[in-house]
Amino acid sequence: MPLPKGFLAESLGRIQPSPTIAMTTKARELKAAGRDVIGLAAGEPDFDTPDNIKEAAIKAIHDGQTKYTAVEGIPELRAAVAAKFKRENNIDYKPSQTFVAPGGKTIIFNALLATLNPGDEVIVPAPYWVSYPDIALLGGGKPVVIETTLESGFRLTPEALDKAITPKTKWLIFNQPSNPTGACYTREQLKALTDVLMKHPHVWVLTDDMYEHLVYGGFQFTTVLEVELGLYDRTLTMNGVSKAYAMTGWRIGYAGGPEALITLMRKVESQSTSNPCSIAQAAAVEALNGTQEFLAPRAEAFQKRRDLVVSMLNQATGITCAKPEGAFYVYPSCAGLMGKTAPSGKVLETDVDFVTELLETEGVAVVQGSAFGLGPYFRISYATSEAVLEDACSRIQRFCANCK
Numbered sequence: 001m002p003l004p005k006g007f008l009a010e011s012l013g014r015i016q017p018s019p020t021i022a023m024t025t026k027a028r029e030l031k032a033a034g035r036d037v038i039g040l041a042a043g044e045p046d047f048d049t050p051d052n053i054k055e056a057a058i059k060a061i062h063d064g065q066t067k068y069t070a071v072e073g074i075p076e077l078r079a080a081v082a083a084k085f086k087r088e089n090n091i092d093y094k095p096s097q098t099f100v101a102p103g104g105k106t107i108i109f110n111a112l113l114a115t116l117n118p119g120d121e122v123i124v125p126a127p128y129w130v131s132y133p134d135i136a137l138l139g140g141g142k143p144v145v146i147e148t149t150l151e152s153g154f155r156l157t158p159e160a161l162d163k164a165i166t167p168k169t170k171w172l173i174f175n176q177p178s179n180p181t182g183a184c185y186t187r188e189q190l191k192a193l194t195d196v197l198m199k200h201p202h203v204w205v206l207t208d209d210m211y212e213h214l215v216y217g218g219f220q221f222t223t224v225l226e227v228e229l230g231l232y233d234r235t236l237t238m239n240g241v242s243k244a245y246a247m248t249g250w251r252i253g254y255a256g257g258p259e260a261l262i263t264l265m266r267k268v269e270s271q272s273t274s275n276p277c278s279i280a281q282a283a284a285v286e287a288l289n290g291t292q293e294f295l296a297p298r299a300e301a302f303q304k305r306r307d308l309v310v311s312m313l314n315q316a317t318g319i320t321c322a323k324p325e326g327a328f329y330v331y332p333s334c335a336g337l338m339g340k341t342a343p344s345g346k347v348l349e350t351d352v353d354f355v356t357e358l359l360e361t362e363g364v365a366v367v368q369g370s371a372f373g374l375g376p377y378f379r380i381s382y383a384t385s386e387a388v389l390e391d392a393c394s395r396i397q398r399f400c401a402n403c404k
């Protein structure tokens with residue numbers, strides 16, 4: 001039965017269901033139906049949550065940490081977050097300036113919902129993580145997308161940033177290592193951007209450092225406040241345990257920022273989820289305070305996978321793939337295949353055609369670049385074994401060779 005006219009919230013009419021979740025679901029369904037499908041669409045590590053973290057959660061259950069907690073997170077976790085920011089980023093945040101939420105996504109959601117008014121602009125460099133523009137739209141804001149290029153390594157340039165800022169700009173959402181491109185910024189590249197922001201005191205920065213620990217080849221990750229402390233009073237530094245500690249299902253994200261903003265985010269949270277899961281919070285304390293020994297070998301495994309995928313994709317006809325410094329994604333161009341005819345007889349006109357035909361013909365699930373605001377590209381998540389990646393890339397090579 002259709003819903004009554006006018007029942008749907010206008011705000012919901014402005015947004016799309018997450019396209020990455022849609023592709024992951026499609027691949028899972030095809031697999032369940034018996035098709036030989038390799039899923040490279042999901043944005044999560046294939047590694048398991050380390051045992052010390054699981055044990056901390058089990059202990060929390062036995063100790064009765066099973067009740068509501070403070071909205072903004074348990075004091076032990078807020079202290080661990082403040083210590084992490086000092087230890088790894090040299091940023092001084094008091095525990096009262098930290099905030100814990102059910103996933104990094106909720107941090108962004110709370111910050112934008114707490115601050116956006118109709119017409120407020122949110123600058124989002126593209127390709128972007130799919131949720132940024134939609135969360136801004138849900139909050140009544142206006143995403144202002146700045147397209148980057150393969151040639152610039154998908155990095156935002158200071159000139160483009162300066163040009164996009166208007167009196168209505170409220171936030172810049174800045175993410176590195178990037179989902180979906182893996183792009184990172186050196187200290188100098190970052191300084192050039194923060195210099196622009198220093199000229200515009202009304203613009204706040206939400207820096208999404210979720211993939212901080214996943215950088216390769218000796219690349220040194222630097223966050224915004226490490227290069228420009230002058231932005232301290234208008235920066236929200238967001239991070240989480242989902243990717244680094246392979247804890248996507250536990251739903252814990254965290255942030256540090258000005259106390260006045262944290263108070264607003266707390267207000268949103270208090271009327272939505274009330275608090276993050278008590279048990280997951282205990283696990284996150286162990287993640288941040290416990291051994292960090294597994295991070296380096298895991299990053300090494302990701303680096304090998306990146307090198308394999310980049311090399312094999314660049315050998316596929318019509319594909320150009322940059323070699324990014326971080327995260328577990330690559331963002332190859334499929335421009336060289338546009339206008340060609342797929343084995344099914346379908347002419348490839350867009351990256352949606354490309355990913356649909358690739359899935360149908362070779363059973364490889366990837367996500368179209370247009371979902372991330374820049375086509376014709378596609379995103380591959382290489383968070384799976386080298387054997388599976390080799391198989392998937394061979395299939396992509398075969399598909400491309402068979403497009404005439």
Ligand SMILES: Cc1ncc(COP(=O)(O)O)c(C=O)c1O
Nearest residue numbers: 043103104105129179210240242
């Ligand atoms: C760039 C980026 N930020 C934030 C998130 C959200 O992380 P969480 O699973 O903790 O909500 C993701 C997850 O895919 C991401 O890729």
